[in-house]
Amino acid sequence: MSTPQPHPGAPARTREQVADLHFMDARYKLLDLAAFLDRLDRAAGGEDHRVRGLRAALSLLLEKDEGRVARILNLWSDPSVAPIEKADTKAASGVWPGLK
Amino acid sequence: MRYIEPHGHMVSRTTDDYQAMALAGCAAICEPAFWAGFDRKSADGFYDYFCQLTQHEPKRAAKYGLPHYSWLCINPKESEDMALAADVLALVPEFLKAPTVLGIGEIGLNKNTRNEMKVLEQHIALAVQYDQMILVHTPHLEDKRKGTRLIMDCLKANGVVKPERVIIDHVEEHTIHEVLDQGFWAGITLYPESKATPVRAIDMIESVSAQRVWLNSACDWGHSDPLSVPKAAQEMRRRGHSAAAIDRLVYGNPVKFLSQSPRFQDPAAQA
Numbered sequence: 001m002s003t004p005q006p007h008p009g010a011p012a013r014t015r016e017q018v019a020d021l022h023f024m025d026a027r028y029k030l031l032d033l034a035a036f037l038d039r040l041d042r043a044a045g046g047e048d049h050r051v052r053g054l055r056a057a058l059s060l061l062l063e064k065d066e067g068r069v070a071r072i073l074n075l076w077s078d079p080s081v082a083p084i085e086k087a088d089t090k091a092a093s094g095v096w097p098g099l100k
Numbered sequence: 101m102r103y104i105e106p107h108g109h110m111v112s113r114t115t116d117d118y119q120a121m122a123l124a125g126c127a128a129i130c131e132p133a134f135w136a137g138f139d140r141k142s143a144d145g146f147y148d149y150f151c152q153l154t155q156h157e158p159k160r161a162a163k164y165g166l167p168h169y170s171w172l173c174i175n176p177k178e179s180e181d182m183a184l185a186a187d188v189l190a191l192v193p194e195f196l197k198a199p200t201v202l203g204i205g206e207i208g209l210n211k212n213t214r215n216e217m218k219v220l221e222q223h224i225a226l227a228v229q230y231d232q233m234i235l236v237h238t239p240h241l242e243d244k245r246k247g248t249r250l251i252m253d254c255l256k257a258n259g260v261v262k263p264e265r266v267i268i269d270h271v272e273e274h275t276i277h278e279v280l281d282q283g284f285w286a287g288i289t290l291y292p293e294s295k296a297t298p299v300r301a302i303d304m305i306e307s308v309s310a311q312r313v314w315l316n317s318a319c320d321w322g323h324s325d326p327l328s329v330p331k332a333a334q335e336m337r338r339r340g341h342s343a344a345a346i347d348r349l350v351y352g353n354p355v356k357f358l359s360q361s362p363r364f365q366d367p368a369a370q371a
Binding site for chain 1: 250
């Protein structure tokens with residue numbers, strides 16, 4: 001477990017206090033994610049790029065350093081830098097389709 | 101508690117929402133022009149929309165004691181049609197004379213296309229020509245990081261735009277630091293499924309110097325919550341932030357940014 005590094009803008013708090021505030025919220029979200037993966041297992045067909053991206057992000061949750069949210073968002077981001085010629089849809093899917 | 105809703109699409113909300121926001125402590129609402137959920141076919145549709153934003157909606161908000169301000173543009177989702185964009189941009193200067201218009205917004209990118217970029221450049225030029233502040237929409241999800249960087253490059257390339265007069269909205273954990281480091285204001289949008297939740301927003305607030313950050317709900321016709329700013333304030337209270345720190349974030353910061361327009365009146369100064 002990493003050494004606590006409180007941010008300047010955050011009131012001091014213990015890990016127990018954080019768990020008291022947010023554990024149940026995190027618990028149900030993790031169970032929802034597990035249920036989603038089970039639901040996928042029961043369904044037919046191949047895996048699309050969004051689910052591949054989600055599975056790729058799971059290992060980042062177990063990394064020890066802070067910044068997991070940013071690392072996941074960066075993983076799912078379009079890495080190109082130039083504007084595209086034309087869009088084929090208005091919507092975004094949540095994960096860059098080129099992610100391997 | 102008092103707060104400013106600096107980004108709410110009230111044309112899509114019911115009067116019950118105005119009532120709930122007023123009861124929760126909202127002191128003023130700002131409404132940027134946006135996508136209606138479908139593509140408008142002509143500039144006439146935008147003319148009517150700009151009338152709604154500058155004439156009708158302030159009256160509706162006033163019934164609940166709420167000052168209502170607006171920002172004008174053609175949004176990036178409809179910017180692919182360059183001819184339509186040109187027609188709409190030609191309408192904007194007339195409406196900039198309205199007493200409750202604060203600037204150009206929400207402009208930006210959606211899918212990071214060449215046409216969207218061209219229309220963004222035209223909006224920035226218009227803002228410079230009429231000395232207007234700018235409110236920026238950044239793309240959603242996997243397009244956000246690239247789009248945010250393209251937008252900031254575009255703003256800097258103009259050479260005249262002052263970053264402190266621009267707010268770049270919908271930042272998340274992977275974009276907020278770059279936005280603030282380049283001198284812009286950053287908006288954290290509290291959206292139930294995409295963008296940030298109130299809990300994540302306060303995590304971000306605790307990780308940056310929050311002097312140039314505001315929170316907004318961007319409540320619209322989709323799955324959104326017009327009370328998400330006071331809910332984020334409640335999350336700060338749960339974590340032990342002081343009343344002064346909460347007030348600074350949800351009231352003081354938006355007032356500071358918006359007061360760069362002489363049209364914005366600090367509600368506290370009016371009391």
